[in-house]
Amino acid sequence: MKDVLGIGLIGCGVISKAYLERARTFSPISFVAVADRDETAARRQADAFGVEAMSPAALLAREDVDIVLNLTPPAAHAAVSTAALEAGKHVYSEKPFVLDPAAGRGLLDLAASKGLRLGSAPDTFLGGSHQLARHLVDAGAIGRIVSGTCFVMNHGMEHWHPSPDFFYRPGGGPLFDLGPYYLANLVQLLGPVRRVSALSATAHPTRRIGVGPRIGEDIPVDVPTTVQALLGFASGTSILFAASWDVWQHDLAPMALYGETGTLHVPDPNFFGGTVRLTQGSEEVALPDWDHPFLRNNSRNSKGPVADFRAAGLADMAQAIIEGRSHRCSDAFALHVIDVLCAIDRAAREDTVVQVASGADRPEALDGHAARALMV
Ligand SMILES: NC(=O)c1ccc[n+]([C@@H]2O[C@H](COP(=O)([O-])OP(=O)(O)OC[C@H]3O[C@@H](n4cnc5c(N)ncnc54)[C@H](O)[C@@H]3O)[C@@H](O)[C@H]2O)c1
Incomplete structure (x- = not known):
């Protein structure tokens, strides 16, 4: 088993930058490719973060993509996650995971039948x-x-x-x-x-x-x-x-x-x-002494400095796959x-x-x- 899993990102919109930036903080994940139905959006993030841009279908066919990170809008989550599982990839989705429980149960069954992991934000x-x-x-x-x-x-x-x-x-x-x-x-x-x-x-x-x-x-x-x-x-x-x-x-x-x-x-x-x-x-x-790395302010929002460790749930899922334990998200x-x-x-x-x-x-x-x- 590898000790770093390859991530393929689908959906290069507003939140993709946070994942691409924060991923550098985490050891078990490395982005290898990005895709979007809008080629320009994929190209923009590929150029900014030094990864390859391609179509979603080409990304799903890549051998070095272990986990598909689904950052599409909510209505597209189920279809994109299904296609990724069908292609034999583990999937980590942004929230909301799906729009209704029946779609969620379908995805759980599909992942289980293929022996693949499925996870979802939020990880806050x-x-x-x-x-x-x-x-x-x-x-x-x-x-x-x-x-x-x-x-x-x-x-x-x-x-x-x-x-x-x-x-x-x-x-x-x-x-x-x-x-x-x-x-x-x-x-x-x-x-x-x-x-x-x-x-x-x-x-x-x-x-x-x-x-x-x-x-x-x-x-x-x-x-x-x-x-x-x-x-x-x-x-x-x-x-x-x-x-x-x-x-x-x-x-x-x-x-x-x-x-x-x-x-x-x-x-x-x-x-x-x-x-x-x-x-x-x-x-x-x-309060008791509490030493935790995900407390440190490492980013800013409109109100000032914040701790932002988005991708922690994705990293935990990758580590869990490597170690053969269950993942938290x-x-x-x-x-x-x-x-x-x-x-x-x-x-x-x-x-x-x-x-x-x-x-x-x-x-x-x-x-x-x-x-x-x-x-x-
Ligand atoms: N924007 C935020 O601050 C934020 C924060 C946390 C979570 N999220 C979640 O992240 C997800 C994405 O949000 P966003 O703000 O980045 O959205 P966005 O609209 O900015 O970007 C979505 C991207 O997905 C692409 N896309 C849509 N359907 C697709 C498909 N079927 N295949 C491939 N690409 C497709 C679009 O072209 C677009 O580039 C949502 O589920 C949202 O709830 C967003």
Whole structure:
């Protein structure tokens, strides 16, 4: 078995740069080729990162591509992942993994029948702060977790993304676009969700693009842009979850877990880092020493320096293939997250409580030592 796996990237849009840059941080992966249905997009990233550009079909035929990284828009995920599995490649997809659980189960069956790995973003739950939260939960720092809150609310995507159409089509909206980060972190901390209820709304029938060559163009909104849900976990914990692109300002924290003996404040699961806070009773207490490489600020966004270790989940899957162990951002875990998101969507549409059919094991924790083992 090789000790570095070749990555072939399909979908050279906005997020591809982050993967191509961050991959240099991780030891078990190396990009060998990029493809896009738009040849110019593939050529641009190939020139910028010193890899070969080609058609998706040519990429799938390459012997040196072990894992196909699927960075196409949500509606294309299932078809591109299916073609890659059919071509005998392992697949790691951006989120949302698929648009409905049936498509996800089909992909899991196909991967299993071919003995191939399938994985999906988000991998931010592997971040140093979220793994500290995981360590504290597992150590019983706040006792049994009774309830919690989780909020991701802003004013949408059309002001910064040059082609924001997919955000407002099925597979988008705050629920399917941002929900995976928050649900994945809740499930890694609390285990699987059993049932959900929800309400949703759409504030505006169209959105106006604010940047890029199509600036000023109105695009249709085909999905709810505000979703408020109550999540019942198998553990008995209930979480109030709101995801909205109809909010200009709010003062609500991204995630708080309320335990029998204290409160755990978890930073934004859309990022790898951020400040964890712990109380025992109502008194804030010091955190244990926590040395984790995925805490370091190594990038910037519009609000300042951030820890961004995107591709950590892909690197963990490559390492898992090499070592013959299970990978953390697994297909079964991603399928459960999609199942929960679809259950929320259905609960809101049908005004009913929806039982979540799938379960999922919590991914194995990734402590500082295990994270360092993935890095160059
Ligand atoms: N943009 C972000 O900040 C961001 C962050 C995290 C995750 N993601 C996720 O990454 C994925 C891609 O997002 P993006 O912002 O890069 O999108 P994008 O629209 O900028 O790029 C998508 C690319 O895929 C190509 N493409 C579409 N269908 C294809 C097909 N069938 N075969 C080959 N190429 C195809 C398009 O030509 C385009 O170049 C989405 O699932 C999104 O949710 C994006």
